[in-house]
Every structure is written in structure tokens, then in C-alpha cells.
Amino acid sequence: MAVVLGISAYFHDSSACIVVDGEVVAAVCEERFTRKKHDASFPENAIQFCLETAGLNSADLDVVVFHEKPFTKFERILDTLLKKAPGGFRPFARALDGWIREKFWIEDTFRRAFPFEGKFQYCQHHLSHASAAAYSSEFALAAYVIIDGVGEKACTSIGRFEEGKLIPEVEQRFPHSIGLLYSAFTQYCGFMVNSGEYKLMGLAPYGKPLYTELISEKIVEQFDDGSIKLDLTRFGFLDDLKMINRKFEEAMGRPARKEHEEMSQFYKDVAASIQKVTEDLVIGVLTAAHQRTGNTKLVYGGGVALNCVINAEILKNTPFEEVYIHAASGDSGCAYGAALWAAGIIEEKVKAKPEQEFIGAEFGRETILSALEDLKVSYRELSESELKDEVSDALQTGNVVGWYQGRMEFGPRALGNRSILGNPTIADMKRTLNLKIKKREGFRPFAPIVLDTHFDAYFEDEGNDYARMLNVTRVKKGVTTIPACVHEDGSARVQKLSRTFNPKIYGLMERFHEKSGVPVLINTSFNERGEPMVNTPEDAIHCFLNTEMDVLVMDNFVVHKKENLEVKFEAKTYAMD
């Protein structure tokens, strides 16, 4: 028996994951504890949580594994700075400070915080991504492709997964990166790099891809072998703290949009164009991966794999016949992947289950009860059946419901345990949710969750895996009953729910279906703008009170806003994302 702890830190989305006997026991992002979105600090709370869940002390750990190779990354950074010297003093000063203060000393930091005599190991960044996806898939043989901003040196990696082992084949190195290209356009359109990429993707359907040729001509070139070349003179990330420079703006013909500037049609068209260009680049890489490995199954990961619009194009446009993508395919999944990789070296068999998503913190009835009592909130505890009735009624009349149950999901998507639910038949629901609850831009879409038995009546099945919101699909022609969760272009990032995946929300949706005739709800993550997904019952109650949410359900407790208008609480504000 071996106990392996994986950690990732110091980039963004620090996280920890514990694997006992080749099986994932717990994994969580540090941001959920510190309440700082994309927190990159040493994941002390997440590690503590993993150990507690496994019922172990740090001294019981056999191996601790970090998600990347620090020296290789440092070499790449220094090498880049040398090539751009003397022009890059600012990134140099910032980078060096971070490395001297913390990035080199992860082992030391860990051993100081947690008494531990065992081995401290280092995975490779892209291998962490690849392991997260490969071990969670049920494939015995597959090709793996990782596409992200940059790990140590690699930006795109191709390899094979054979009999539980990952074999790297080729990689494309920094700075020719598809992820960084997408981030550059994120910045160009006035969003924050590393968190605004979703917004750019959400914006794309509002525009037309008018600038794809311009981008392919002036900014990025792809060769027949799938490799790419960026015109480096137009990017700022090599010698500045920004992604793009003036020459980039010249190429696009207009200056970058400022953060709070009105969103014009031009930037919507740019968003649509870069979405299309990125899609073509990714398809090019995947096709090259198929040619190189000959496999028909694909495990795909890295930050770019969170682009659910591109994901939906893979089966249609490449020779691959099956694709597996992990729900935490971005950097938040690296601790999970690193732990599985290290376990895979020790153990005969590593048993990550493909539907193992609910591996975060759980708070029992007593904890929820005392949180409600502490904040002097008036509540009622119902039976399972009464609960379903009351909540479906509330949803039907247009109430917004905070749904807090069981163990938290790992990764960025809410899959039904920390969700805000709404009625998709009400046309105005998207606006209500965006402005009153999420307090964010009105254009951003919401995802539907649908009972698996009724999927085909509402959505086109393009053969993708719809269990974890990783693919968009088209809403069937003639479906007009769920306007609030259909995006501008008639697509939806649907979650197809099976009973075994999440029985509690399945039960609720069945009752809602009986009453309203609609087997669909809006499902969005339980948090407000700038806040990470709620973790503890206190976080949930706080978010409930701080927004215009109508009903909060935690375990079998129901809280109505109208009965709690007088509750005193300390209003928190979160940094805008």
C-alpha cells in the first residue's frame, strides 16, 4: 500500500490530491479555502483537507509529488530573458523575486509545514495533465495530446498511453504556444489573462469570424505537420509583463479594448475569429497526433481543452473515434494528475474512475445546522420528498435556488453539488442570473442540465461525452421551451445527467419534470462574481444573503430569502475577475 500526495502551486489554481492504494481519495483547489480565485499560494489548506479525508498524518505519506520540474522551467525563463536582453528588465525582476522567495523551495516549504520523512518527487507539467486524463479514462491504449499556455518548455505535447504507462513522443516548445495565442487575444479583447478566456469563448457566438485570414497571415502560421509558428515580434510576453504589444494592435488594425470600455462588434468578431483559428490549430495538432501514434482513441488535456466549443469539433474533424477529457483539464487538475503519475510508478494498477468528480469537502448535517444557527437564519428541515416538491415549486415560479449537497466537485465546473439552479423556460432568467446573482456581464451564457432520458428530445447528440460540461452541442430545431440556456448561436454547453452520477439532483429534476413538463434546469456554479465556488456551509449562506438568490437548499434544509430579510451579516466584496 502506498500513499501519494500530489500538489501544484505557484502558477495559478494551486491544488492538492491524495491517492491511497492507487485510488483517488480526495482532491481540492486551494482557492476554495482561501476564497481567493485562482489562488497560486502553497496549498496548505488543501493538503490538510486531503490528509484529514484520508484519515492520515503527513508522516504516513510515502511520496509527495510536485506537478512540474522547477529547474527546467527556470532554465526556460532565464533563456528567454537572455535572448531578449537588455530589453526585459521588468519581467526579469518579477520572475527572479518569485523564484528566490518560493518557487525553488517547494520541498522545503512542504517539509516545514508538514512533518514528512518520505520521498519528495517531481512530475512534468504536461505529464501531470496527461495522467489526469489518461488514468481517469477507461482506455487501455490511446494517444494523448496536451495543449496549454506553457509548462516547463512544452506548449503542446503528443504521446501514447499504453498499459497504464505514459510515453512522451514529441513536443512543441515555448514560445510557439496555442494557449498563449488565445490568452493574447483574451487580453486584446479587454479580459484578464488566465481567467477571462471563458469570456472570450462566450463572446465568440455574438460575432462573425471575419478576421481569420488576417490572423493566419500576420500572427500565427501552422505547418502541415501540425506545428505552429507565432510572429514573435507582435507579442509582449517575452520581454514585458503584457501578452501583446503595439505591433499586435497594428496587425489587427485597432488598439486593444480597455477593460471597462463598451464592447463593440469589432471585438465580438475578433473573438469569433480567434475561436475559429484556434479550432483549426487544435484540429491540426490532433490530426498530426493521430498520424504519429495511429491510435483511434484520444485523451486530451491542458488549459485549451477547457474550450468546450473546440472539444465538440474533435470527433467530427479528426480521425479519432473516442475522446476523453478530464473535467479539471486546466491547471487545477495538475495535482490530481501528478499524484496519479507517481502512484502509477509504484502501483500495479491505478484506479481513477471516469465519473469520479465529487472528491472535495463534505460537511454533514450537524455542521450545516450549526452554521444556520450561528448566523440566526430561519430554516426548515424537510423530508426528501417534501424537499423535492418545495424546491420544484420554487423553481417553477421563477425562483433562483442555491443547491448545496454532499462532496464538492473537483475542477472548475459545478456538476450538481455546488450549483445555482434556475428555470430555463423563463426567457428573462439569463439576465436575472447574470445581473442579480452573478453580478457579471449580461452576455455570458448559462449551461443547461438535462435528464439523460430526455437528452435527445432537446439536444443533438454528436457522440461526445456530455456528462461534465466539456462539450457544447446544438439545441434541436423547434425546441423553444428553454430560451434561457440557449446561447446566441443556438448552442448549449449541456450536462447530461445520469442517476448514478448524482442521484440527489436527479431526483429533484425528475420531480421538476413531473410538475412542469420540462426535464431541464439551468446549472451554474454556486458563487458570485470574483468569488471561487462555495466550499463551507457558511460560504453558501453568505453568498445566498449577499446576492438576490431566493431559496437556499443545504442537505435537506430549506431557507427562503423572504423569511430572512432581516438577517445581519458582514457583506464581503470580492476582487472583480
Add this chain to the structure above:
Amino acid sequence: MQWISAKYFRFYRILTPSKMRVFGAIFIALALLLVWRELLVAGIVIGSVQLVGMVFLPILRTEYAVMSLVTYPIGKIVGFVAMGLIYFLVITPIGLIKKRTFDHGWVESTKEISPDKMHE
């Protein structure tokens, strides 16, 4: 203002009790130096405050935090100048003689990744 008080409290709490006493001990050594240089009053006053501080740590913590706060900007400037010296006197000359272009295209990956190494 808020920034300064946040820094102050950070410095106030940053050291463990044993490290805090090392700081006190250094100060006592300085006090003895003053006594030896015949600055008796100053030496005795400083020395006795430190001795009390060794038992009642908040005194030492306050001293440490105030001193750190005063020397913090100096440290920042020294650090910045040092960074500049490295960058322009060491990095730049080496950078200018090395290859200055970035390669593109596929590169063979390392097949065996050793878990114990911090590189590869």
C-alpha cells in the same frame, strides 16, 4: 496607511518565539558594546528593555516590527539595484553572445522522466 499597518502586523507576527529571542540577543550584544564604549546610560537602558523583552515577547515584536518597517524601503531599493546590476552586468552580456532566436517545430520529448530529479 492601511498598507503600512498590514505590513507592520505581518512583521509583528513573522518570527517564531525562538527567532524572536535571537533578535533580542543581538540587541543585548549591541547594548554590551555600548557599555564597553562607555555609553553606560544608553547601554543599560537598551539592555534592560531587551532583557524584559526576552520574557515578555511583545516588546521585542514591537521593536522588530518598527525596525523592519523602517528598513523595508531600504531593503527594497537595495534589492532593486542588485537586480539591475545582475541584469545589465551579467545577463545582458551573456545574452548578447548567445543565440538570440527561438526555434519552432516538433522536438523529440525525453522518454524516461525520473521522478526524483527537479529537471527533465
Add this chain to the structure above:
Amino acid sequence: MNNCTFASMGKWKVLRSFFRFLYEKKIYWMYPIIIVIVLIGILVLLGEGSAVSPFIYSIF
């Protein structure tokens, strides 16, 4: 001095393996850079959270 942050065994171990890395990979150009960075690093690390830091910067 064994109480100061930098002198802990963990950090020296990292430094030793870093030089092994440079030697193995034949990255000779990095030696001079690393040596100066280590010197600066000691200054930066001592500068925060150690008993001697206020005294160091008083000297300058």
C-alpha cells in the same frame, strides 16, 4: 546562523542539485548567472522573516 531561513538543509540540497543539473545538461552559460543570483538570493531571503534582517539593512 543555523536559525536563518537560507541555511536550512533543504535549501542547500536544492542548490546542490541545481549545479548537478547544470553539469548534466552542460548548461555552462548559466553558472555565472546562478552564482550571482545565489548571492542576491541570500540577501533577499535574509531580508524577510529572519532575526537579523533589520540589522542587515541598517548597515547599508
